[in-house]
Amino acid sequence: MTKDLKTHRLSTRHLLGIKDLQTEDILHILETAEHFKEIINRPIKKVPSLRDITIANLFFESSTRTRVSFELAEKRLSADVVNFSASASSVSKGETLIDTVNNILAMKVDMVVMRHPSPGAAVFLSNHVDAHIINAGDGTHEHPTQALLDAFSIRRETGTLKGIRVAIVGDIRHSRVALSNIFCLLKLGAEVMVCGPPTLMPKYIGDLGVKVEYSLKKALAWCDVANMLRIQSERQHLAFFPSLREYVMQYGVTRHVLDGLKKRIIVMHPGPINRGVEITSDVADSDQSIILQQVENGVAVRMAVLYLLAARQSM
């Protein structure tokens, strides 16, 4: 790593969201992630950087890839890791979140990675406990590491984010990925468009500085990168569209749709994919898709976040 990187620390103790993160911090995380990406592709993927750090992964909402990605990132930095999973509803009826976390911290845990179904839960926790908090998704609010890995993945494909046009397609209303991506991409100079049915679009989303488009065709014709969001049926208590079939008719990306474009766009997806819904298999598995690169980059980006928040001076 360069000398510069070794001495630069993040301006924050926690990673609660992208909205309040400084652009310099984002760039620094992405730079650091480049080094970790190189490391995890070595025959020996592990570094001893966080060997005296204990990290608790608290997942109050089911997750496979984010939890595994964080756990691998932690293990490759040689941190000690404990995992705690519970449904938030059962926890909310008994022990409070503060008590749960303080009990874990009493066992000398340094950092907490938390996923929680309630928006603002990470902010709330950071106000009440004494540990570094990393938000691994708080309800429909933010998912900062996903946005960082998405930005990282786009940048690796295009070389820059300045002026790159990114369309985020799907359930914008219930998506923490959309919100964090919007904040992150705008800070890095990209142009952002959100696309989906009006019922899945927050009424004032345009005030964040993004374009709003209801037609997938127009959105794809505009963009360089399409980030296809998962339809979150678990967050939809009400029917926001008549049927999945009708959603696919309007917003599903197929090979045919891609071939109809006059250019070659990059297709992304935060996973897990509903194959045949947001994108068909021949799109997901095509050379335009960088979905698996996103997953690989996720580990590197999370290593960078953990490493920088622990404020290590060198690897």
Added chain:
Amino acid sequence: MNLLLKSIRVTQPGHSFNGKTADIFIKDGVIRKIAARVDARTAGKARVLDMKGKCVSAGWFDLRANFRDPGQETKEDLLSGLDAAASGGFTGVALMPSTDPVVQSKADIEYLLQKSSRHAVDVYPTGSLSVDGKGRELSEMFDMKQAGAVAFTDDKHPITDAGLMVRALQYASGIGALVMVFPDERSISGDNLVNESAGSVAFGMTGSPAVAEEVMVSRDLRLQNYAEGRIHFSTLSTAGAVDLVRKAKKQKHLVSADIAAHQLCFDDSALAGYDTNLKVLPPFRTRDDIKALVKGLEDGAIDAICSDHMPEDRESKEVEFEYARPGIAGIETAFAAAHTCLKGKLKLDRLVAKFTTGPRDILGLPHPDISEGAVANLTIFDPKEQWSPEPGSMVSRSGNTPFYGYRFTGRPLGIVNNNKTTL
């Protein structure tokens, strides 16, 4: 209780001393003498208090408070709530019926009246509009009214069933009773966590749009017109709703409305830190909405300012925003909040009217008078005192307020009522 208030400024529109200072002599709870100067010898052994710079008005009345008694006495009970009310300058309080169990029988009303009968603050209970507050069948309004209920409401539970609403308005009009409603179309407002606006889209919470309030006000005005009853809208928060009420008043509909004092002090951008003490129902709206509320107070579309006192314990507030219970324990800060946030926008005597004649007219209660021979029902306050509430300084059993450290101008100092004083 004998008192001589020296050099106190009278704040009561129409009063011969309005805006002027006077001496007021109170003997055995009755105003015996009010004059530019009352000799201390006339007052005999009365306590003499120098009130230079302080104001007196008719006792303030809170149109909406929850004292959680019976059922949740750890948050508040009737007597702690009344002490808090006195500290907030109120001599009368209309209590919401959503206790546990809800207030829905003669016995429930009598419990509240009897238990509070020796206090300086008068209780005016409201009864549940529907059985168990569930919004399905009408409760026994007549029986409760006979026992002393002043109005009927399901508190913060909107009446979703339009048929029930019509019948409630019709039945209440037959017995000369008032229906109070909280207008909110729940199928639109959802969890009501935050206002839907440009300011809150970044918070990641599905917002409640203003139209959820407006559409319910609109519906209920039509139903009120049809039923020919009286309706009162509680805690309005949106510009559109204020406008609808204003228009209905112009058309001589029997309609009235109040707002909660704290709605004047915060807009929805305040929720950026997910402070659960700022979680209220209805949610804080936009700056434009606040302007519309102020205009409504000025032109009379809004009749009263209430505390909307909703005491909550720490366990109900020190949790994730989504799980926190809404509400502010606001009865001690309602006047200070309104006075501070309306500074330069509403004259003092007009503001005081929103705490005195406004709420009493809604309930059809007589106005306390500051005249010789009248029972002393007074609030004494300092419109200039600067102060900040501090944790632990509240009289209420609950401390859920966003006003700790907030710079208030204006403070209630005490009340005189029922031959008692807190001065």
